[in-house]
Amino acid sequence: MIKKLKVEQLQAGMYIDGMDQPWIKTPFLTHHFMLKKASQLEQIKGAGIRYVLIDTEKSIQHAADTPQEKKDTPTQPVEKTPRYGTPYTKEELKRYCAAINQLTQIEKQTLLKGTAIDFPLFLKTDMSIQCIAEYKGKNIEITDNIIHRTGDFLIDKINNDRYKRYLNSILSSNLPIAKAIPLYNIVIRENSKILMQEIIDNPRSGKKIKSCKSLVEQITGSIQQNGQIVSGLLTLNKYDYYTYTHSVNVCVLCLGLAIALGGFAQKDINDLGMGSILHDVGKSQIPAEILNKPRKLSDREFTIMKQHVINGIRILSEEKDFPKNALYPIVEHHERLTGGGYPRGIRSADIHTIGRITSLVDTYDALTTARPYKRALTPFEALTIMERQIENYDRDIFRKFIKMLGSIEQDEK
Numbered sequence: 001m002i003k004k005l006k007v008e009q010l011q012a013g014m015y016i017d018g019m020d021q022p023w024i025k026t027p028f029l030t031h032h033f034m035l036k037k038a039s040q041l042e043q044i045k046g047a048g049i050r051y052v053l054i055d056t057e058k059s060i061q062h063a064a065d066t067p068q069e070k071k072d073t074p075t076q077p078v079e080k081t082p083r084y085g086t087p088y089t090k091e092e093l094k095r096y097c098a099a100i101n102q103l104t105q106i107e108k109q110t111l112l113k114g115t116a117i118d119f120p121l122f123l124k125t126d127m128s129i130q131c132i133a134e135y136k137g138k139n140i141e142i143t144d145n146i147i148h149r150t151g152d153f154l155i156d157k158i159n160n161d162r163y164k165r166y167l168n169s170i171l172s173s174n175l176p177i178a179k180a181i182p183l184y185n186i187v188i189r190e191n192s193k194i195l196m197q198e199i200i201d202n203p204r205s206g207k208k209i210k211s212c213k214s215l216v217e218q219i220t221g222s223i224q225q226n227g228q229i230v231s232g233l234l235t236l237n238k239y240d241y242y243t244y245t246h247s248v249n250v251c252v253l254c255l256g257l258a259i260a261l262g263g264f265a266q267k268d269i270n271d272l273g274m275g276s277i278l279h280d281v282g283k284s285q286i287p288a289e290i291l292n293k294p295r296k297l298s299d300r301e302f303t304i305m306k307q308h309v310i311n312g313i314r315i316l317s318e319e320k321d322f323p324k325n326a327l328y329p330i331v332e333h334h335e336r337l338t339g340g341g342y343p344r345g346i347r348s349a350d351i352h353t354i355g356r357i358t359s360l361v362d363t364y365d366a367l368t369t370a371r372p373y374k375r376a377l378t379p380f381e382a383l384t385i386m387e388r389q390i391e392n393y394d395r396d397i398f399r400k401f402i403k404m405l406g407s408i409e410q411d412e413k
């Protein structure tokens with residue numbers, strides 16, 4: 001049964017099936033999801049939503065269960081807003097870059113309560129990185145205390161294989177199918193992130209670049225099988241920017257968009273997938289202090305950063321069998337239809353469709369990612385900014401992109 005409730009009556013465990021605002025005006029990619037966290041409730045209130053529709057059959061918490069009646073239910077801590085812009089010294093920046101380069105950002109959704117890990121966990125907020133679960137040779141149980149923390153969850157890079165083993169173990173445990181399928185998509189995403197991180201560390205490893213192909217095929221397969229992108233393929237809560245996380249997000253959104261647009265041969269889709277996942281590979285040549293700078297880049301630093309496009313082409317041109325069309329995302333993802341982009345400043349007709357798709361998606365993902373000096377924009381805010389500069393993008397592709405975002409299926413996690 002569908003029930004209309006005031007936002008004040010909402011509680012964790014209720015399944016939302018609609019809101020009194022169009023999805024695009026809210027921070028959510030869909031209006032069909034289980035309310036799980038206090039932070040989601042805060043987001044709903046913050047978006048000015050007054051009424052929501054609840055599917056009582058899918059809910060595990062019902063409107064009759066008022067907060068007074070449920071006094072014993074432990075409330076989850078409200079997530080704190082990260083600090084922005086704490087000053088730092090050059091020495092601190094150096095130390096921070098050295099530390100972040102040894103770590104991998106992982107998704108906390110993969111840490112299932114009651115399971116155990118055999119590697120330490122770190123939490124990053126702004127420039128502070130702290131160990132939240134120390135490994136002393138004895139498995140660490142995943143508890144609420146761990147998974148309710150806010151910030152980026154990180155592991156030592158040297159433990160990537162242990163993390164992959166952990167992912168395989170939870171996938172092969174006897175999970176009900178409703179949980180196993182979303183997890184499968186999350187695992188594809190996590191494996192893709194780790195592979196991208198390895199490529200960025202060692203961009204001339206032809207073997208690794210070739211293995212992108214099978215991950216891109218898995219992502220395409222999942223989108224085609226589901227008829228749309230499922231959110232498990234995307235990293236949605238991004239407290240900071242990591243080239244590998246961004247690369248996988250851009251690839252997923254590009255593939256989803258190309259499939260939604262239709263008319264692409266499978267070979268074009270594969271090329272777009274390969275090119276978009278590797279579009280920023282040239283960042284591997286950018287000094288760590290610029291790449292990981294937790295503040296806005298200066299003009300001089302931005303000039304250096306722009307070189308990543310040329311660096312990327314150089315790296316991939318050395319790859320013998322790299323498809324020619326897969327170079328478009330790398331070479332054109334910062335070009336704009338008005339000619340105001342870089343590195344060549346080419347215009348409309350000169351920008352390949354594959355390049356247009358990647359430039360639009362790349363901008364969107366960058367805008368919706370938080371940085372230590374700025375919060376992440378909501379999908380609506382990001383799309384509004386892009387619409388104001390629509391002359392930079394392909395209108396038809398932009399329209400299809402908005403539609404596609406609205407239909408992204410929220411996984412049950």
Ligand SMILES: [Fe+2]
Nearest residue numbers: 279280333334
């Ligand atoms: Fe880029």
